[in-house]
Amino acid sequence: AGKIGVLALQGDVSEHIGAFERALGPGAETRVVAVRRAEQIADLDAIALPGGESTTISRLIEKNGMHRLLAEFEGGIFATCAGMVLVASEVDDPRVSPLGILDIGVERNAFGRQAESHEAYLEIAGLDEPFHAIFIRAPLASRVGAGVEVLARTELGVVAVRQGRHMAFSFHPELAGDLRLHRLFLENLSL
Ligand code: GLN
Numbered sequence: 574a575g576k577i578g579v580l581a582l583q584g585d586v587s588e589h590i591g592a593f594e595r596a597l598g599p600g601a602e603t604r605v606v607a608v609r610r611a612e613q614i615a616d617l618d619a620i621a622l623p624g625g626e627s628t629t630i631s632r633l634i635e636k637n638g639m640h641r642l643l644a645e646f647e648g649g650i651f652a653t654c655a656g657m658v659l660v661a662s663e664v665d666d667p668r669v670s671p672l673g674i675l676d677i678g679v680e681r682n683a684f685g686r687q688a689e690s691h692e693a694y695l696e697i698a699g700l701d702e703p704f705h706a707i708f709i710r711a712p713l714a715s716r717v718g719a720g721v722e723v724l725a726r727t728e729l730g731v732v733a734v735r736q737g738r739h740m741a742f743s744f745h746p747e748l749a750g751d752l753r754l755h756r757l758f759l760e761n762l763s764l
Contacts, residue, residue, distance in 0.1 A: 574602035575618040575764045580643075581607035582633035584625020584655055585747060592747040593621065596755035603764050614642040619649040619738075619762055622656030624709065624745050627681065628668040630655055635670060644672045649738035649762045651755070657741040658712050665715075675736050676718025683713035683743075684729065695744075697725045697733055700753050706732070706744035713743060738762060 579589040586607060593605045608614060620643070622630075634640050652660045652675075661671045661679035669681075684691070689710050694703035704725075714731040717723055724740070725733035732743035738761060746754040 574604070575762075576616060577603060577605045577764070578608035578613060578617040578620045579605065580620060580622050580630070580634075580639075580656075581609050582637065583629045584623035585745070586623055588745075588747040589621045589623050589653075592752060592755055596752040596759060597764075603759075609637075611637055611639045611642055614639065614646060617646075617648055618764060619651065619758070620646060621747075622650060622652040622659050623747070624654035624656065627655035627658035627664075627712075628666065630659060631669040634659070634672075640670060640672065644674060646674070649758060650674055650740075651758050652739070652741040653745050653747060654709065654711055654743060657714070657743055660739065660741055661714075662718075663716070675734065675739055675741055676721050677714045677731075677734060677741070678716030679712045680715045681712050682710050683715070684708060684711055693727060695725045695727070695732070697754070698722070699724065699757055704746075704753065705749050705751060706742075706746075707748050708732075708744045711743040714741075 660674040662673045663678040695706045722735045
């Protein structure tokens, strides 16, 4: 029986908890918990870093003494939107202290004003059918390291990546009502 944490400092926490609970299914032994304190992190098999405001979440990570625990976390990380900004190695905004978990560089709010929020059907590596991707003031991966697998891109750039046990998305799988990416992530971790 595993334990999945959703970092609950700011952002769409309950949506992440609900999506993982549905992906695990009724009667699952793996539990999903909200993570508000640093002491909770070591005990987790996986952690989701939600969408929200990456500058705010970053400030709260530092304030709560979580930076090093997250940077050195040995389980899987499922990062969406602001979460993708946080797990990067470089971010184009000095207010974010990147965790350096994925070997990517990230540009915040990379889609420009006209496309601040938009939806698209994306081809994603590992999925048979396109995925309904919801983008909300989304980032792009502007640099992708050699050890990082690109799972999806749009004409503007890379929007989904995997590196080992970790996955990161510019968009919001937790809002899509489609749990295939959650299931892929859980299968990789045998959860
Ligand atoms: N633009 C936000 C940020 O960079 C992310 C938006 C989101 O998570 N929906 O923090």
